[in-house]
Amino acid sequence: MAEPLLRVERVSRRFGGLLAVNDVSLTAQQGRITALIGPNGAGKTTLFALISGFLRPSYGAIRYGGADVTGEPPYRLARRGIARTFQIVQPFAGLTVRENILVGAHLRHPARATAIVAAEQVGRELGLDAMLNRPADTLTVAGRKRLELAKALATEPKLLLLDEVLAGLNPSEIRDIVPIIRALCRRGITIVMIEHVMQAVMSLAEHIFVLAEGRIIAEGTPAQVAADPGVVEAYLGHGAATRLGGAHAD
Amino acid sequence: MKGLAPIFAVIVVMATVPLLGVSNVTLNFLVVALMTALAGQGWNVLGGYGGQYSFGHAAFFGTGAYVTAVLQVRYGVNAWIAFGLGIAGGAIVAAVVGGLTFRSGLRGAYFALVTLAFAEVLRISASVAPITGAGVGTLVKLDLHAAALQFQNRAAFYWTILTLVAIALIVTRLVERSRFGVWLIAVRENEAAATALGVNATAVKLTAMVISGAITAAAGCFYVQYFLFIDSGLAYGTWISIEALLTPIIGGVGTVFGPLVGALLVRGLGQAAQLVAGGDVPGLDLVVYGCVLVLIIWFAPRGLIGAMAQLRTRSVRPAPLARAGHG
Numbered sequence: 001m002a003e004p005l006l007r008v009e010r011v012s013r014r015f016g017g018l019l020a021v022n023d024v025s026l027t028a029q030q031g032r033i034t035a036l037i038g039p040n041g042a043g044k045t046t047l048f049a050l051i052s053g054f055l056r057p058s059y060g061a062i063r064y065g066g067a068d069v070t071g072e073p074p075y076r077l078a079r080r081g082i083a084r085t086f087q088i089v090q091p092f093a094g095l096t097v098r099e100n101i102l103v104g105a106h107l108r109h110p111a112r113a114t115a116i117v118a119a120e121q122v123g124r125e126l127g128l129d130a131m132l133n134r135p136a137d138t139l140t141v142a143g144r145k146r147l148e149l150a151k152a153l154a155t156e157p158k159l160l161l162l163d164e165v166l167a168g169l170n171p172s173e174i175r176d177i178v179p180i181i182r183a184l185c186r187r188g189i190t191i192v193m194i195e196h197v198m199q200a201v202m203s204l205a206e207h208i209f210v211l212a213e214g215r216i217i218a219e220g221t222p223a224q225v226a227a228d229p230g231v232v233e234a235y236l237g238h239g240a241a242t243r244l245g246g247a248h249a250d
Numbered sequence: 251m252k253g254l255a256p257i258f259a260v261i262v263v264m265a266t267v268p269l270l271g272v273s274n275v276t277l278n279f280l281v282v283a284l285m286t287a288l289a290g291q292g293w294n295v296l297g298g299y300g301g302q303y304s305f306g307h308a309a310f311f312g313t314g315a316y317v318t319a320v321l322q323v324r325y326g327v328n329a330w331i332a333f334g335l336g337i338a339g340g341a342i343v344a345a346v347v348g349g350l351t352f353r354s355g356l357r358g359a360y361f362a363l364v365t366l367a368f369a370e371v372l373r374i375s376a377s378v379a380p381i382t383g384a385g386v387g388t389l390v391k392l393d394l395h396a397a398a399l400q401f402q403n404r405a406a407f408y409w410t411i412l413t414l415v416a417i418a419l420i421v422t423r424l425v426e427r428s429r430f431g432v433w434l435i436a437v438r439e440n441e442a443a444a445t446a447l448g449v450n451a452t453a454v455k456l457t458a459m460v461i462s463g464a465i466t467a468a469a470g471c472f473y474v475q476y477f478l479f480i481d482s483g484l485a486y487g488t489w490i491s492i493e494a495l496l497t498p499i500i501g502g503v504g505t506v507f508g509p510l511v512g513a514l515l516v517r518g519l520g521q522a523a524q525l526v527a528g529g530d531v532p533g534l535d536l537v538v539y540g541c542v543l544v545l546i547i548w549f550a551p552r553g554l555i556g557a558m559a560q561l562r563t564r565s566v567r568p569a570p571l572a573r574a575g576h577g
Contacts, residue, residue, distance in 0.1 A: 052446065078448030086446070092439035103436040106429045107448040115429070155447055 003066060005030045005159055005190045006051065011060030013043075013050055020046045022214035023060070028159065033181070033191045035205035037198075037225075039235055042211040044194045045087055048161050051192075052084040053077045064159065078107065083157035085148045087164045087194070091136035097123065098132040100147055104154030122154045126180060142173040149177075153184070160184065162193040166200055174200060202226070210234065253423050257506070261416045268405035277404045281476065283517040284411040285469050289490060290497030290509030291418040292466030295425060297495060298504035300458040301438030303358075306365030307466045307494040309347060309372050310340040312485030314467025319388045319474045320381060329399035333471045340467020341460045343372075348459030352452045357441075366491070373486030387481030390474060399475050411472055415510065418465050422506045425461065434458050435504070466494060496539055500546050502555030511554055516542060 004027035013021040021043045028034040036044050049055040051062055053074040061070045069077060083104075092100050101119040109115035123132050126146045131139065136147060145165050152160060162181070166174050178200055185191055185204075195201045201208065202222045210218040210225055212234040218225055225231055229241035236244075268277060289311055297303050318336035321327040327335070347368050356364055376382040383389075394402045401407050425431040436444035437451045445451050470490075474480050493516075501512025519542060520535030527534055550557035 054442070054446075073450075074445045075448050075450045078446060084446055086443070090440050090443035090446075092436055092443065094439055095435065099432070099435075103432055103444060103449070104447040106432050110429050112427060112429070112432075115432075151443070151447060 002030060004028055005065060006192065007063040008047070008051065009061045009063065011047075011050055011057045011062065013046055013055060014058045019214055021050065021057075024211070024214070024216050026209045026216060026219070028190055028192045029207070030190055031185065031188055032206045033185050033193065033204050035201045035208045036192060036194045036211060037196070037201060037208060038211035038217075041213075042234075043214040044211055045163060047211065048084060048163055048192075048194065052082055052161055078155055078157075081156075081158035082161065083152035083155045083159070084161040085152050085163055085165055087167070089144045089148045091139075091144060091147055091151075093137040094135070096133050096135055097128055097139070097147055097150075100136050101128075101150045101154045104151045107155045119154055122150050126150045126153070127176070141168050142170075142177075145169060146177070149180075157189060159190045159192070162191060162195075164194055164196065166195055166197045178204065253427060254420065257416065257419045257423060260507070260510075261412065261419070264412055265409065268408055274404050277408055279517065279521055281404065281408050281411055283513045284408075284415050284510075285472055285476070286493050286497055286517060287510045287513035288411065288415050288418055288472070289466045289469035289494040290501075290513055291415070291422060292462045292464070292469065293494040294462075294498040294503065294505075294509050295422060295465065296455075296458045296462035298498050298502075298508065299425065299431060299438065300434045300455055302455060302458070303362050303495065304365040304462075304491075305362040305495070306347075306367070306369035306491050307462075308486045308488060308491040309343055309365070309369040310463040310466040311470035311473070311490045311494070312369070312372060312376065312480075312482075312487075313343045314340040314470030315474045315480045315485045316376065316382055316388070316470075317467075318471040319390055319480045322390055323388055324381070328397070329475065330397075333399060333468075333475070336471035336474075337464050337467050340470065341464040343467075344459045344463025345456065347463075348456045352455045352459070366488075369486050369488070369491055373482050376486055377482035382482065385481070387479060387484075390478040390480075392478060400478070407476055411476075414468055414472060418468070419506055419510070421461065421465070425458075426506065430454065430457065438504075492539075496543060498553070500542055500553055502553030502557075505553065505555040508553050508555050515554070 006028040008024060008026045011021060011024050012019060024047060036047065038044055046055065050057050053072050056071045061068055063069065064080060064082060069080065092103065098119060101122055102115055105115040105119040105122065109118050120132065123129050126149060128146055128150055131143060139147060149165055166177060169177065174197060181191065181204060193205070205222060208219065208222055208225045209216055210231050217234055218228045218231050232241040232244065267280065289307065292310065293304060293307050314336040317339035318332045321332040321335060322329055347365060351361055351364050378384055392400070394400050425434070433444065433449045433454050436447070436449055437454050441451050470485065497512035497516060498509040499512070500516055501510065502508030516539055519538050523534050523538045524530065546553060552560070
């Protein structure tokens with residue numbers, strides 16, 4: 001297999017007495033969708049913060065595109081092509097949707113005119129074209145999630161870290177956004193997504209890592225992970241796998 | 251360049267004022283108001299666009315003033331060159347203060363307090379250092395020639411400060427429409443989100459602080475040329491820190507014309523109050539500033555220009571509820 005775009009090597013992060021991320025290694029293959037799942041509090045968002053430079057790992061290394069990028073600040077990683085969305089969306093509340101996307105577009109387009117064209121292009125791609133002039137804080141939850149994605153995309157990333165972009169959306173909104181994510185992948189953007197909406201994870205991801213209590217407890221294709229008793233126990237509690245197995249046998 | 255037309259229009263109209271035969275008192279009032287506007291324009295780049303509320307812009311105003319005065323008086327430097335070096339001095343002080351505060355991640359109230367502290371340290375230092383004339387202050391020799399940047403005629407001073415204000419207006423507009431400006435506003439709105447999009451927030455804030463310091467220092471340089479005297483209380487006193495932030499907040503933070511509108515209004519009301527009170531009542535203008543500030547924060551938190559913009563959009567757009575229904 002080719003060298004992965006992202007390689008997290010034995011990374012740990014400690015907050016005082018709490019080991020939030022414990023000796024985690026994972027890889028994201030170029031042009032694929034990789035998912036990171038796990039119960040609440042497993043350390044998924046912390047791991048994203050480590051990859052995107054918002055936190056420094058206490059131990060371990062992060063390699064991106066063959067280079068060691070451990071400890072680089074977020075803005076420099078963004079210039080290298082790593083973009084992230086935030087689980088709690090972070091719009092520039094006082095600005096319009098167009099101005100929000102423009103901030104990201106300016107990373108690759110210093111001139112105002114071309115940056116605006118690029119921003120509007122991204123807005124259209126995500127179905128925000130009718131809302132470009134609206135203040136960001138007037139958007140619905142689904143609109144804000146799309147805007148969060150649009151801002152990140154406007155930086156023209158190679159690696160996109162999506163932190164629960166589907167959370168809080170209703171089924172029809174999820175149906176609208178899933179094809180957009182798939183199209184991004186087809187365009188060659190490598191995606192790592194944290195997601196709780198299992199239906200979407202199973203249909204989108206090619207490879208899944210399962211994080212629980214700061215450790216990777218399983219990895220594999222969606223089918224392999226779903227069949228792993230350890231994963232079922234992590235979500236439903238100790239002994240759940242055997243009880244469920246027993247229920248099936250009845 | 252788009253967006254410069256309104257600036258030229260305003261400046262051309264204002265430039266005709268001395269030709270209308272107004273009195274020296276009025277002209278003097280306008281010169282001081284424009285000088286306040288210039289100090290406020292400097293504050294607005296950092297505070298209005300960057301969201302970093304400095305309480306110590308006197309540090310830049312005073313440095314500009316002292317550099318201009320001391321170089322002329324003690325070293326015989328030409329006034330024009332001293333003026334330019336005064337602006338550079340303000341920019342350097344801004345770089346030092348910004349470098350120390352932003353690198354250590356100071357924000358909000360902490361940033362405001364530390365800038366205030368820097369200005370106070372400079373004020374106290376200037377009040378004892380021999381080079382500034384210590385408690386006595388520094389008097390610039392009267393030499394009413396254009397070569398010494400002094401003018402017989404108040405109109406010439408008026409046009410000088412108007413030119414400086416015009417340059418600051420253009421700089422602000424250019425900042426607003428550049429990538430740097432977009433990133434600066436992004437840092438104001440949400441620093442973490444901006445960083446995630448590739449914005450080096452510390453560098454952006456530092457650049458804004460240097461531009462801000464340079465503009466406010468220019469007001470200090472002009473002060474010296476106009477009044478020909480400076481001491482530590484005038485240069486680094488809190489009065490100028492307050493006026494520099496009051497004028498944009500009242501006129502409209504983060505708008506090009508905010509400080510100009512705010513300065514004319516605040517200074518105008520201060521003057522009017524003195525007239526009504528019939529003579530020189532010390533501190534009356536401060537009372538007026540305080541009342542205006544309370545009214546603005548209560549009724550128009552985005553300043554006069556912000557309030558006008560809001561009225562305009564409200565008349566064009568449907569009400570928020572109706573919009574939600576369509577969306």
